[in-house]
Amino acid sequence: MNQAATSCASCGAALEFPLACSACGTLAAPEREPGPFEVLGLAPQYFVDAADVKKRALRLGRLLHPDYFGAADEATRALAERNTARLNRARDVLLDASARGDWLVRALGGPSENEQREMPKAFLLEVLEWNQQLEEARANAARDHARLEALRNDLEAQRAAALAALARVLEPLPQPASPALREARAQLNVLRYLDNALAQVEALELDTHSPRA
Numbered sequence: 001m002n003q004a005a006t007s008c009a010s011c012g013a014a015l016e017f018p019l020a021c022s023a024c025g026t027l028a029a030p031e032r033e034p035g036p037f038e039v040l041g042l043a044p045q046y047f048v049d050a051a052d053v054k055k056r057a058l059r060l061g062r063l064l065h066p067d068y069f070g071a072a073d074e075a076t077r078a079l080a081e082r083n084t085a086r087l088n089r090a091r092d093v094l095l096d097a098s099a100r101g102d103w104l105v106r107a108l109g110g111p112s113e114n115e116q117r118e119m120p121k122a123f124l125l126e127v128l129e130w131n132q133q134l135e136e137a138r139a140n141a142a143r144d145h146a147r148l149e150a151l152r153n154d155l156e157a158q159r160a161a162a163l164a165a166l167a168r169v170l171e172p173l174p175q176p177a178s179p180a181l182r183e184a185r186a187q188l189n190v191l192r193y194l195d196n197a198l199a200q201v202e203a204l205e206l207d208t209h210s211p212r213a
Contacts, residue, residue: 020063036090046170110181
């Protein structure tokens, strides 16, 4: 997670971003894969300013845009495309609170979702109830829109609570390999379940409103 402090190989200016020089527009090929915060010249932290992330992404995107290098050699065009893909991935991670938390947990040496799958025990009883409601909704052709809406509202409220719990663990950032990272992973597992359940509810609601033959 260390920030790279490098200079432009072309003009010598300090690099604001590791993928291109803001001073002269020369593309940079990082020696190692930069993390999302590093790509946009930010220090790793859980809370980010979304407007600032978007502003930085727009500035860097203008420097990297492949169309700008249309007359360059093949290697330069390929680098512009790779760096643009890096930028897009970084922006998407930083603007998604769950994805941002997942990256931070892994970068700090915490468990991945494959290494720790459990969720808080208090949450599991609610999961069983929600799963039952989803199964009943799928089995019932004449779906109760009011019940689906109530389930969606409940899931969204739980998602907001899980994000708040995740923020309490990750702001300020724990020390690398801290036991707190297991708590953060548990909340990320909750968010993954809730996002999947909300997607199922949305699909059922769309199916409820779709015209029948």
